[in-house]
Amino acid sequence: MVYLVSARKWRPQKFEEIVGQEHVRVTLQNALREGKVAHAYLFAGPRGVGKTTVARLLAKALNCEHGPTPAPCNTCPQCTAITQGSSMDVLEIDGASNRGIDEVRELRESAQLAPAGGRYKVYIIDEVHMLTTPAFNALLKTLEEPPRHVVFILATTEPHQVPPTIRSRCQTFNFRRLSVGEIAGRLSFISEEEGVEVEEEALVLIARKAEGSMRDAQSLWDQAVAFGEGRVSLRSVQEMLGLVEEDLLFRLGEAILKGDVRRGLEVVEEAFDRGVSLGAFADGLTEHFRNLLAVKVGAPPDLPEEEVARLREQAEARSEEDLARLLVMSSDVASELPRSPAPRLRLEVGVVRMAKALTSVSVEEMLARLGRLEQGLKEGTSSVREPEQATEVHPPKDLEELKGRWEEVADLVARRSPRLGAFLREGRPRRLEDGMLELAFGSTFHRDVVNRQRRVVEEALKEVFGTKLRVRALKEEVEPYEDERMLKKVLELFDGEIVHQQG
Ligand SMILES: [Zn+2]
Incomplete structure (x- = not known):
C-alpha cells in the first residue's frame, strides 16, 4: 500500500512546514540569514517531534548551492542529494549502534577531510546519549577544535545523559511534544493531499494516542488507512487500536504465565514502539488478568464468544491463586505507573517480577505438599515429628520461595505494625534450617526490634505458608533491594548500563 511511507513522504522539506517547533525554526533561520552558524x-x-527532520533541513540550508540560506531551494544537486539521503557531505550516525570509540575515531578522521561537493560536512548523530564514555571523550576533542567546514548536530531524547562538557560546547535547542491540535491538523493536511476520506474525530483520536509524537501519529494514520481500506472513520480507528492492544495484551499475558521474561520484555518494547500509551497498557494488563480469573472461576466477562474461548485457553495452565496473584501485582504496577519517573522501566520491572513470581513453587503445589505431609503424619508412614520440624521435608529451594514471597509476609505484618512491616522489607531471608529462619538486617536497630517482636513475624509466616517457623534476626551486609536487582537484570537483558539514576 502506497500510504505506508507517509512519515517519509510527508517529511517537511521547508522550515515553514515544521509543525510546532516555532522557536527552533525562527532562531535557526535568523542565524542562517546572518551567517552565524554554530559548529x-x-x-x-x-x-x-522533528529533531532529525530539522537537522536535515539545517544541513540543506548550509549546503544548498544558493546558500547558506534560510530557504534552501530543494532543486539543486546538493539539496536533492540530501533529500534522497545520498549526500556525501551529510552523514547520519545512529548513536545507539555506533556507540564505541572506534566509530568516533573514524568520524574524527573523516571530519578532517574537506567536504566532497558541499560547503560543510554535517554530522547528524542521533541518540547521542548512547555513546560510551571513551567515545564521548573522543567526540569532545573534535568539538574543542572543530575543523572550519564541520557542523555537528547531536540529537537526543535524554539530554541529561549527555556529559556537561559536551553540552557546554553545543548550542542547545529544546524540541517540545506536539499538541493534539497540531498533530491532527497535519494529519488532516496529509489526508487531503492523499485524497483519503477521514472523520475529524478519528484524527483527533490518533493524535491523542500518539502522545505528542508526529512520527507515531503518521505511523498510526498509515495503519488506519490500511485497516479502513482507504477510509479513516472514528469507529475503524477505535477498532484498530483496540485490536492492536488486545493482541499485545494476550501475548504479554502468555509470556508472563509461561515465565518467559525475555518474551514479556519484547512485548513491552513493541507496545512502546507502536506508540501505545504505557499507562493504558498497564491498565489493560490488569483487565486482562481480571478476565482470565473471571473465566477461570466460571464467571466469564461479557465479551465476544471467540475472545472468551481464547481467554479460557490461556487461563487453563494456571490456578485461580496464581491468576489472583498476578492480578494484584499488575494492578500495583498500573497504579504506580502514573507517578513513576521512569514509567517504561517500572512496567518492565513489573513484568519481570510477574513472570518470575510463577516460576517459583505455586501456592497450590505448596498446599498439596503440606497435605501430603499431613497425610503421611496421620498414617504414620513418616516418623512422627514436632510441627516445628515440619520444614525439614522442604527441599532447600524453599528459601528461594520464601524470598520470592517475602513481601507478602512483610505486608501482612505491616497490617498489624506498619513500622515492623517496614523494617521487614529492609531485611533478607538468608537461611532456613530445622524450622529456623534467619533474617539478615543491615542495622542493629532493625535486628533488635525484629527479635523483640519475632512472635508477630512468626504468626505472619504461619499465615502465609501454613507452616510454623521460628525467626532469628542477624546483623549482616544485606543484598541490594529487589528493585535494584531487577533493574540490574533488566539492564543486563538490554545490555545497558546505568548512566543516570533517578532519585
Ligand atoms: Zn539547493
Missing part, C-alpha cells in the same frame, strides 16, 4: 548543536526532545 555544534544539541537537539533535545521527545521522540518523533
Whole structure:
C-alpha cells in the first residue's frame, strides 16, 4: 500500500512546514540569514517531534548551492542529494549502534577531510546519549577544535545523559511534544493531499494516542488507512487500536504465565514502539488478568464468544491463586505507573517480577505438599515429628520461595505494625534450617526490634505458608533491594548500563 511511507513522504522539506517547533525554526533561520552558524548543536526532545527532520533541513540550508540560506531551494544537486539521503557531505550516525570509540575515531578522521561537493560536512548523530564514555571523550576533542567546514548536530531524547562538557560546547535547542491540535491538523493536511476520506474525530483520536509524537501519529494514520481500506472513520480507528492492544495484551499475558521474561520484555518494547500509551497498557494488563480469573472461576466477562474461548485457553495452565496473584501485582504496577519517573522501566520491572513470581513453587503445589505431609503424619508412614520440624521435608529451594514471597509476609505484618512491616522489607531471608529462619538486617536497630517482636513475624509466616517457623534476626551486609536487582537484570537483558539514576 502506497500510504505506508507517509512519515517519509510527508517529511517537511521547508522550515515553514515544521509543525510546532516555532522557536527552533525562527532562531535557526535568523542565524542562517546572518551567517552565524554554530559548529555544534544539541537537539533535545521527545521522540518523533522533528529533531532529525530539522537537522536535515539545517544541513540543506548550509549546503544548498544558493546558500547558506534560510530557504534552501530543494532543486539543486546538493539539496536533492540530501533529500534522497545520498549526500556525501551529510552523514547520519545512529548513536545507539555506533556507540564505541572506534566509530568516533573514524568520524574524527573523516571530519578532517574537506567536504566532497558541499560547503560543510554535517554530522547528524542521533541518540547521542548512547555513546560510551571513551567515545564521548573522543567526540569532545573534535568539538574543542572543530575543523572550519564541520557542523555537528547531536540529537537526543535524554539530554541529561549527555556529559556537561559536551553540552557546554553545543548550542542547545529544546524540541517540545506536539499538541493534539497540531498533530491532527497535519494529519488532516496529509489526508487531503492523499485524497483519503477521514472523520475529524478519528484524527483527533490518533493524535491523542500518539502522545505528542508526529512520527507515531503518521505511523498510526498509515495503519488506519490500511485497516479502513482507504477510509479513516472514528469507529475503524477505535477498532484498530483496540485490536492492536488486545493482541499485545494476550501475548504479554502468555509470556508472563509461561515465565518467559525475555518474551514479556519484547512485548513491552513493541507496545512502546507502536506508540501505545504505557499507562493504558498497564491498565489493560490488569483487565486482562481480571478476565482470565473471571473465566477461570466460571464467571466469564461479557465479551465476544471467540475472545472468551481464547481467554479460557490461556487461563487453563494456571490456578485461580496464581491468576489472583498476578492480578494484584499488575494492578500495583498500573497504579504506580502514573507517578513513576521512569514509567517504561517500572512496567518492565513489573513484568519481570510477574513472570518470575510463577516460576517459583505455586501456592497450590505448596498446599498439596503440606497435605501430603499431613497425610503421611496421620498414617504414620513418616516418623512422627514436632510441627516445628515440619520444614525439614522442604527441599532447600524453599528459601528461594520464601524470598520470592517475602513481601507478602512483610505486608501482612505491616497490617498489624506498619513500622515492623517496614523494617521487614529492609531485611533478607538468608537461611532456613530445622524450622529456623534467619533474617539478615543491615542495622542493629532493625535486628533488635525484629527479635523483640519475632512472635508477630512468626504468626505472619504461619499465615502465609501454613507452616510454623521460628525467626532469628542477624546483623549482616544485606543484598541490594529487589528493585535494584531487577533493574540490574533488566539492564543486563538490554545490555545497558546505568548512566543516570533517578532519585
Ligand atoms: Zn539547493
